Amino acid sequence: MKDKKENIILFGGSFDPIHNGHIRLAKAASRMLGGKVFFIPAKAPRWKHPSASPNDRENMIKAALNEINDPSLCFSDIELKRVGETTYTIDTVKEFKNLYPDSNLILLIGGDSVNTFDKWKDAEEISRLTRIVYIERDDTLVNEDNALRFQMEKLYYTGAGPVSSSGIRDLRTMDTPLSVIDYIEKNNLYFINNVRALLSHERFIHSLSVAHLSYDIALSNQFMNPDMAYIAGLLHDIGKNVEEKESRMLIEKNDPEYKDLPRYCLHQFVGEYFAKEKFGIENPLVLDAIKYHCTGKEHMPPLSKIIYAADKIEPTRGYDSSALIKKCKINYYHGFLEVLKHNKKFIDSKPNPGEKNKLSNQCFKSYLRSYK
Ligand SMILES: [Fe+2]
Numbered sequence: 001m002k003d004k005k006e007n008i009i010l011f012g013g014s015f016d017p018i019h020n021g022h023i024r025l026a027k028a029a030s031r032m033l034g035g036k037v038f039f040i041p042a043k044a045p046r047w048k049h050p051s052a053s054p055n056d057r058e059n060m061i062k063a064a065l066n067e068i069n070d071p072s073l074c075f076s077d078i079e080l081k082r083v084g085e086t087t088y089t090i091d092t093v094k095e096f097k098n099l100y101p102d103s104n105l106i107l108l109i110g111g112d113s114v115n116t117f118d119k120w121k122d123a124e125e126i127s128r129l130t131r132i133v134y135i136e137r138d139d140t141l142v143n144e145d146n147a148l149r150f151q152m153e154k155l156y157y158t159g160a161g162p163v164s165s166s167g168i169r170d171l172r173t174m175d176t177p178l179s180v181i182d183y184i185e186k187n188n189l190y191f192i193n194n195v196r197a198l199l200s201h202e203r204f205i206h207s208l209s210v211a212h213l214s215y216d217i218a219l220s221n222q223f224m225n226p227d228m229a230y231i232a233g234l235l236h237d238i239g240k241n242v243e244e245k246e247s248r249m250l251i252e253k254n255d256p257e258y259k260d261l262p263r264y265c266l267h268q269f270v271g272e273y274f275a276k277e278k279f280g281i282e283n284p285l286v287l288d289a290i291k292y293h294c295t296g297k298e299h300m301p302p303l304s305k306i307i308y309a310a311d312k313i314e315p316t317r318g319y320d321s322s323a324l325i326k327k328c329k330i331n332y333y334h335g336f337l338e339v340l341k342h343n344k345k346f347i348d349s350k351p352n353p354g355e356k357n358k359l360s361n362q363c364f365k366s367y368l369r370s371y372k
């Protein structure tokens, strides 16, 4: 007879923070195994020391699930509510068994957990009470003995993507729902304080605005990684507070051909150095976008065009830029050309020729020659 019991999939972890890889995996597990997935954040995971508090991790999961609004994805605070410092999976399994006595419990774990599973408390009993399903990770070799001993099944799913919670904490990726990004910003989690420390309050607000607008433009133009636009936007002005003398010394060392450019654009170069040194940014497109956001240049990659435009038109700039924003969202390239045209008019109207520079001139020449 066919087993008609409902499946309940238990998905535990630190979720520090939750990201789109977790969500893609949970959706796939729900679809492939059939059943609801419960995100169960651990209060104090045995193997990890979370950076965000249990309360913040809970709020981020709730915000993400609320934004996604998929009835097959649920939240459980069973482990967070448990008394005592260390929480064990066996206790969670037993509690779920009591709550849902007529359901099949499926325990979803990562490939790395397969390898340590024999050391988990009451591992045999967990295996008896649940069907254990694991997802292999590219960077982990699974211990076949444990998989066999505890009757684990492999879930053939590889679409979670390269995102990781540590990648978000370190600002290497921001592939997480927007509501989680908002929460990180509002609650000063992870990298936010390091960005704040380099900027005045006004400049920080401007940078957040550039980050969000750049993300939106990249998303509406169907970029593969709109989160790179967020990162470049957030960091684009981090060189702003450095004195002129020090900036020129840094530029002389790293990019001597730019050492005589006007003062107002020096921060774009310093910003690139800081992005590498202080935040470990290695993505060449993010670095290029920061390095030329103020002046532009010839042959700008798409991301650099977006950051250039978003910097000039973000909504806290104090003028009505809504038509330009709309244009960028429809077609970033046409929007960029329009912003460039406005900026050229503005620079041409300045009485001081020293405000002009070779990079901007090359940029105008290369993109505006045939554009009216
Ligand atoms: Fe700037």
Ligand SMILES: [Fe+2]
Pocket: 206, 210, 236, 237, 311
């Ligand atoms: Fe800026």
